[in-house]
Amino acid sequence: MKNPISRKVEYYKTLDAKDKRSFWIDGLLNNAIYIILVIFLIYTATQNSRLLSWAALANLINLVAANLPMALGIGGCIILTGTDLSAGRIVGLSAGLSAALLQGASAANKYFEGLGEPGLAMVVLVLLVAMVVGGIVGLANGFFVARFQLHPFIVTLATQLIVYGGCLIFYNSNGNNGQPISGLSQVFRSFVTGSILPPIFGQTIPNYVLYAIVVFILMWFIWNKTTFGKNMFAVGSNPEAANVSGVNVFMTTTLVHTLAGITYGYAGFIEAARISSNVSNTGQNYESDAIAACVIGGVSFVGGTGTVGGVLLGVVLLRVIYVCLTYLAVDQNMQYIIKGAIILLACSIDMRKYLARK
DSSP, X not given: OOOHHHHHHHHHHTSOXXXXXXXXXXXXXXXXXXXXXXXXXXXXXXXXXXXXXXXXXXXXXXXXXXXXXXHHHHHHHHHTTOOOTTHHHHHHHHHHHHHHHTBOTTOTTOSSTTOOOOOHHHHHHHHHHHHHHHHHHHHHHHHHHHHHOOOHHHHHHHHHHHHHHHHHHHHHSTTOTTOOBOOBOHHHHXXXXXXXXXXXXXXXXXXXXXXXXHHHHHHHHXXXXXXXXXXXXXXXXXXXXXXXXXXXXXXXXXXXXXXXXXXXXXHHHHHHHHHSSBOTTTTTTHHHHHHHHHHHTTOOTTSSOOOXXXXXXXXXXXXXXXXXXXHTTOOHHHHHHHHHHHHHXXXXXXHHXXXXXX
């Protein structure tokens, strides 16, 4: 069987001069965002040589590892032609809960006074709790989307507000009065940000990078090698046809959102240790970065299209942009404008490809 590149070469040879020009123009437009990113990366490297250092590469890997699980979760929702606006708030709630349960015994402003110094078993238990909390919210999202045919935008907007309200109540209860939750135990921090690997080129690779690799492999297996993954793409492509062919659309939709919630809970657990001092606004707007990464990586809002590798590529490219903006000392307020423009451009290119196929 010929590979896609060979087929495109043969197809190109059959075109006349006019169609060949259109072929190149379409190719440039469809890949415009990648071309712009490469030019931007080269420009940044010429302005700040530190971008090409091992320290910058290690920082990029760490950022990708922290953001990848959440993007993989939200990618499944996009494959179903939906989205998830509650993702960032679920991360924030899970982070706050994880931090409160895993404070050291001598921490100031201890949230749960009765808890002593947590051990490794407690850390693993809290990880499971965080994932269950995220999964419950995801289950609620999936249920209302599937059972009442509500648009995921509306459902997850509602749960975003509900979760954020719960998060505010949590931070203001038990005598905490909205203060940051910090003073995390050494065991917790070592489990997440410590390293079992020796330094590579003088740079420490934290444990959560290894965990992200495991999550990536698991999600690749789920998307590509399980009946659930095949059903997810079938429902995303055409729910009516999937239903006729015997796919349980209700169950598939519910499970996709539940799995997404589990990844958010995991991401919140990791984020709690990464930032050390957790506040009620932790996770704010995280979903916008995850959605942008998915679209950049080829997960289409028209449904049924996307790969785990593409999500990884999207996360890497988006993080490269943010790192470049930092090295260029771009104002933080301007960065929001640039982020919005990237999302708009990526979605426009995605829709253009879809309309061209039609």
